[in-house]
Amino acid sequence: MGNEKSTYTxxxxxxxxxxxxxxxxxxxxxxxxxxxxWCRKAKVNxxxxxxxxxxxxxxxxxxxxxxxxxxDKWELTLNKFxxxxxxxxxxxxxxxxxxxxxxxxxxxxxADAADxxxxxxxxxxxxxx
Numbered sequence: 001m002g003n004e005k006s007t008y009t010x011x012x013x014x015x016x017x018x019x020x021x022x023x024x025x026x027x028x029x030x031x032x033x034x035x036x037x038w039c040r041k042a043k044v045n046x047x048x049x050x051x052x053x054x055x056x057x058x059x060x061x062x063x064x065x066x067x068x069x070x071x072d073k074w075e076l077t078l079n080k081f082x083x084x085x086x087x088x089x090x091x092x093x094x095x096x097x098x099x100x101x102x103x104x105x106x107x108x109x110x111a112d113a114a115d116x117x118x119x120x121x122x123x124x125x126x127x128x129x
Contacts, residue, residue, distance in 0.1 A: 016094075017102045018085060023058035023078075024050075025106040026114050034115035038128040040068040045075070057081050065122070074122045084121025088113070091120070 031042055031054050042053055042063050049059035056063050063076045088094055093116050096108035109117075112129075119126045 014089070014097065014099060015102045016085070016089060016097050016104065018082065018104055020058035022104045022106050023081060024054055026109055026117060027054035027057055027081075028052075029109060029111055029114035030054075030118045034111035034113075035065070035118050038068050039065045041066040065118075076118065076121060080121040081117070082121075084117045084119070087120040087124065088117045093117070 035042075042065050044053050044056055045062040045064055049056055049061045053063060055061075057076060057078050060078050064073050065076055066073045089097060093113055096105045096113065097103075098105055115129065116126050119128060
């Protein structure tokens with residue numbers, strides 16, 4: 001058997017608990033700098049469900065995001081956002097997840113991570129930047 005080195009792949013699963021406040025904080029980060037290089041405007045669909053546009057998603061509302069260079073626009077919802085979070089964690093962006101309790105450390109989510117979450121939510125991949 002000698003010096004053979006084997007590699008084994010495992011795929012652990014982790015349950016992550018995302019609070020409404022986590023979503024609001026991530027959306028603030030995204031809207032105030034994370035997505036601004038590809039998104040020229042975010043518009044609340046319908047009435048404001050909170051005080052700010054960043055409050056819409058966690059409350060089940062919708063934001064329309066407008067492309068900076070074309071007439072393209074996309075609708076962001078809570079379900080899409082949560083899927084973007086899931087994809088971000090699966091793709092290795094999730095250094096902000098606390099494995100001990102499955103909570104989110106939003107203090108470790110910077111503009112780049114918030115941008116990735118929103119892009120993954122809308123497109124299923126990071127297409128800008």
